[in-house]
Every structure is written in structure tokens, then in C-alpha cells.
Amino acid sequence: MISRWRFLSAWLAGCAVLAGMARAAAGPTVWPLWPEGVPGLKAGAGPEREDNGRFSNVHHPSLVFYPPLPGPANGTLVIYAAGGGYVRVAVGANGGEITRWLNALGITVGVLKYRHADYGHPAPLQDVLRAVRLVRARADELGVKPDRIGVLGGSAGGHLAASAGTLFDAPEGRTGHALDAVSGRPDFLVLVFPVITMEDPHAHGASRRALLGPAPSAALQRRLSVEHQVTKATPPVFLVHSAEDTTVVVENSLLFYQAMRRAGAPIELHLYPKGPHGSGMAPALGPVSGWPRLCEAWLRFNGWLPAAR
Numbered sequence: 609m610i611s612r613w614r615f616l617s618a619w620l621a622g623c624a625v626l627a628g629m630a631r632a633a634a635g636p637t638v639w640p641l642w643p644e645g646v647p648g649l650k651a652g653a654g655p656e657r658e659d660n661g662r663f664s665n666v667h668h669p670s671l672v673f674y675p676p677l678p679g680p681a682n683g684t685l686v687i688y689a690a691g692g693g694y695v696r697v698a699v700g701a702n703g704g705e706i707t708r709w710l711n712a713l714g715i716t717v718g719v720l721k722y723r724h725a726d727y728g729h730p731a732p733l734q735d736v737l738r739a740v741r742l743v744r745a746r747a748d749e750l751g752v753k754p755d756r757i758g759v760l761g762g763s764a765g766g767h768l769a770a771s772a773g774t775l776f777d778a779p780e781g782r783t784g785h786a787l788d789a790v791s792g793r794p795d796f797l798v799l800v801f802p803v804i805t806m807e808d809p810h811a812h813g814a815s816r817r818a819l820l821g822p823a824p825s826a827a828l829q830r831r832l833s834v835e836h837q838v839t840k841a842t843p844p845v846f847l848v849h850s851a852e853d854t855t856v857v858v859e860n861s862l863l864f865y866q867a868m869r870r871a872g873a874p875i876e877l878h879l880y881p882k883g884p885h886g887s888g889m890a891p892a893l894g895p896v897s898g899w900p901r902l903c904e905a906w907l908r909f910n911g912w913l914p915a916a917r
Contacts, residue, residue, distance in 0.1 A: 636672050636673055636674050636703070636719075637672075637673040638670050638671070638672050638673070639670060639671045639673070639718075639742065640668060640669070640670050641669040641670055641671065641735055641738045641739060641742065642668070642669065642738065644785065646667065646668055646669070646723075647731075647734060647783045648727065648731065649667060649668075650667060650726060650727070653665075653667035653668075653726075654667075656668070656721075660700075660701055661698070661699045661700040661701040661702070661703075661704060662692065662696050662697070662698045662699070663696060663697040663698075663699065663721050664695070664696040664697075664724075665726070666697060666721050666722065666723050666724065666726075667723065667726070669720070669721055669722050669723055669735045669738075670721050671687070671718040671719065671720060671721075671739055671742070671743070672703070672718065672719040672721065673716065673717070673718050673719075673750065674703045674707050674711055674716070674717045674718075674719065675711070675716050675751075676711045676712070676713075676714045676715065676716065677711065679714060680714070680751070681714060681715075681716045681750070681751045681752060682713075682714035682715065682913065682914060683751070683752050683753040683756055684714075684715045684716070684752065684753070684756040684757075684758070684907075684912045684913060685715065685716040685717070685718060685743055685747075685750060685752040685756065685757050685758070686710050686715050686716070686717050686718070686757075686758045686759070686760050686798070687717075687718045687720050687736070687739050687740065687743065687757070687758070687759045687760070687794070688703075688704075688706055688707060688710070688717050688718065688719050688720060688759075688760050688761075688765075689720045689722065689736060689759060689760070689761035689762075689765035689766075689768045689769050690704065690706070690719070690720075690761075690762060690765045691761070691762045691763025691764045691765040691766065691801075691803075692724070692763070692764060692765070693763070693764050693812070693814045693815050693818055694724045694725055694732065694764045694814075694815050694818035694819045695724055695725045695814070695818050696724065697720075697721050697722060697724065697765075699719055699721075703717065703719055704719075705887060705889055706760065706762070706887060706889075707719060709889070709900050710760075713904060713907070713913060714913070714914075715913070716750060716751070716752055718739065718743060720735065720736060720739050722735040722736060722768065723735055724818060724819075725818040725819075728818070728819055728820065728821060729780075729819050729820055729828070729832060730778075730780040730781060732768050732771075732819070733768070733771050733772075733775060733778065733780065733781045734780075734781055734782075734783060736759065736768050736769070736771065736772045737772060737775075737776060737781040737782075737792035738783075738787065738792075740757060740759065740772060740776070740791075740792045740793070740794055741787045741788070741790040741791070741792050742787065743757055744757055744790050744791065745787060745790045755795055756795055756912050757794055757795050758794055758795055758796040758797065758798060758912065759772050759773065759794040759796075759797055759798075760797070760798040760799075760800070761797075761798075761799060761800070761802060762799075762800040762801055762802065762886070762887055763800075763801055763802065763803060763815075763855075763856060763885065763886075764803050764812070764815045764818075764819075765802075766799040766800060766801065766802020766803055766804070767802055767803035767804060767815065767819075767832075767834065769794075769797050769798070769799055769802070770797065770799055770802060770804060770834040770845075770864065771832070771834055771837075772792065772793075772794050772797070773793070773794055773797045773834075773842050773843050773845070774834045774837035774838055774839070774842050775834070775837055776791070776792040776793040776794070777792075777793075793841070793843060794843050795843055795912070796843050796844045796845070796846070796907075796910065796912060797843055797844070797845045797846070798845075798846045798847075798903060799845060799846070799847045799848070799861070799864070800848050800849075800887055800888070800899075801848070801849050801850065801853055801855075801856055801861075801885055801886065801887075801888070802847070802849070802856070802860060802861060802864070803815045803856050803860060804833070804834055804835055804860035804861065804863055804864045805833040805834075805835055805859075805860055805863055806819070806820060806824070806828075806829040806830075806832045806833045807829050807830065807833045810857055810859040810860055810863065811829075811833075812855070812856045812860075815856075816829070819832065820832060834864065835863040835864050835866070835867040836867070838864070838867040838868055838870075838871045838873060839871050839873070840871050840872050840873055841873075842868065842871065842873045843873075844873070844874040844875070844876075844910060845864075845868060845873070845874070845875040845876070846875075846876050846878075846902075846903050846906045846907075847861055847864065847865060847875060847876065847877045847878070848861075848877075848878045848879075848880075848888070848896075848899040848902075848903075849861035849878075849879055849880075850879070850880045850881070850882060850883035850884070850885075850888065850896055851879060851880065851881050851882075852880075852881065852882050852883055852884060853883070853884065853885045854884075854885070855884075855885035856885055858879065861877065861879070865877045876906055878899055878902055880895055880896040880899075882894055882895070882896060883896030883897075
């Protein structure tokens with residue numbers, strides 16, 4: 609009897625691996641965000657360009673889904689908004705290292721290919737909120753829970769993720785479609801070396817120019833400085849940054865942390881003295897590379913991942 613169970617277990621495991629290989633060979637599933645027509649689509653928009661997982665000229669935004677392989681999804685989905693200074697979406701090859709880490713935890717990942725410098729605000733905000741609404745409305749199709757949808761963003765993608773968590777009810781994030789009635793509020797945010805403010809002296813100038821134009825008004829800069837948009841309704845946040853980051857200075861994260869504290873919204877902050885701008889996952893970078901383990905513990909503690917056995 610034991611040998612039969614061992615054979616059956618091995619057979620089922622082999623089937624799961626083969627199924628995973630088949631899904632991987634078929635390629636990820638892609639959902640267009642705006643099948644009814646992209647709002648404000650630029651006339652004569654050329655084809656999207658891709659260079660080793662770096663996407664530019666995005667005129668038809670989409671979600672590219674990477675399910676956990678070979679195991680089943682655990683019900684949590686993360687929309688991944690990669691950085692790129694709002695001039696590109698620098699995901700990385702085959703979904704990038706962030707996607708592979710989340711998949712290893714059993715999390716379904718939707719890589720967000722969003723509009724950026726060709727459009728400026730509010731196009732990226734519309735795209736990320738439509739992504740949340742679309743996934744929530746069709747959660748059953750993805751095998752995920754509509755109350756376990758997070759957004760992870762790094763660098764300028766961190767600004768977009770934080771915008772989703774603070775401007776989810778913003779009128780400029782709506783387009784008049786029936787999906788506007790679905791909540792665009794993420795259930796949690798993970799912000800990695802994020803751009804937060806659009807105001808001097810701590811703004812990332814390149815991201816501000818790409819998103820708001822060369823001479824944005826003071827009112828527009830304040831509107832998109834998401835530390836000013838935090839409320840008690842902002843979802844729980846896991847935030848990581850390095851004091852050594854000279855691209856997006858750490859004061860961005862400090863401003864957001866202080867705003868969350870003032871609002872009484874839950875946030876967990878991890879600051880490191882060393883580590884260059886980026887995802888900080890390479891072991892050679894030292895202690896900063898341990899943030900994914902801490903983030904996993906945070907996800908489990910809050911119920912977005914099963915408790916560790």
C-alpha cells in the first residue's frame with residue numbers, strides 16, 4: 609500500500625511538472641487593459657518595442673500573467689509595476705526576478721505594461737487602476753481571491769503603485785466605463801526604492817518630467833506627490849529603501865512613511881545603509897538582499913500568504 613501511495617505521489621508530481629512545462633511552453637496569458645479602446649490613444653501609434661524585458665512605446669497597455677509553476681496558485685495576485693523613470697517599463701527577461709520570486713511563493717503575477725512618457729498623467733494612473741479593477745472583476749478566471757490583490761512597484765513603478773494606493777478613487781483615474789464601479793483599491797502595496805514625491809528638493813527629476821511634463825504647475829506637482837494623498841484608507845504597505853540610493857533618494861520613502869504614520873495607516877519600513885538603486889535582490893549586495901524574506905514574512909503575517917508550517 610505504501611509503495612502504491614509513493615508511486616501515486618510521484619506520478620502526480622510528474623503530472624504537475626509536465627503541466628507546468630506545457631503552460632510555460634504556451635507562454636504567459638495576456639489581457640489587454642482597454643479592449644473597448646485605449647483612452648486618448650495617440651494617432652499613428654507605432655508598435656511596442658522590447659529590449660530584453662525593457663518595454664517602451666506602450667500604446668496598448670496590458671497585463672501579462674505568470675502563474676506559479678508547477679504548483680497551484682494560492683489565491684493571491686500581485687500586479688507588478690516595474691520601474692523605468694516613466695520612459696520605459698523595465699521588467700526584465702521572462703517577467704524578471706521579482707516575478708520569479710513571487711511565483712516561488714505561490715503568487716500569481718500580472719506584469720503591468722503601462723503607458724508612460726508618450727502620454728503622461730493621468731494615463732499611467734488609469735492603467736494601474738484599470739488593472740486592479742479588471743483582475744478583481746475576473747478573479748474567478750484567474751483562480752485568485754478578489755480581496756487578495758496587491759500592487760508591487762519599484763522606482764517609478766513604486767510611484768505608480770503608491771498612486772494606486774492613494775488615488776484609487778480619483779476622478780482622473782476613471783474613464784466612464786462600467787468597470788469604474790469596481791473598486792480600484794489594492795489590498796496591499798509593496799514599494800521597492802520608490803519614487804514618491806514630485807516636489808523639490810527630493811523629487812526624481814527625470815520621472816517628474818516624463819510624467820508631468822517640463823514645467824508642471826505647483827498644484828500638479830503636489831497632486832502627484834503621493835505623500836500628500838495618504839489617508840487612513842490607504843492599504844497596508846511594505847516599504848524598502850537604501851540610504852546609498854543616489855538615483856531616488858531615501859527621503860522619498862521617509863516622506864511616505866511619515867504620511868502613513870500621520871494617517872494611522874499600517875506600514876512596515878526597512879531601511880539599509882548600503883545598496884544601489886534597484887531591486888536589491890542579488891546576494892552580493894549584502895543585507896539589503898534579504899528584504900524579500902522579510903516581505904514574505906509580512907505577507908504571511910497579514911494573511912495574503914498561508915502561514916508557514
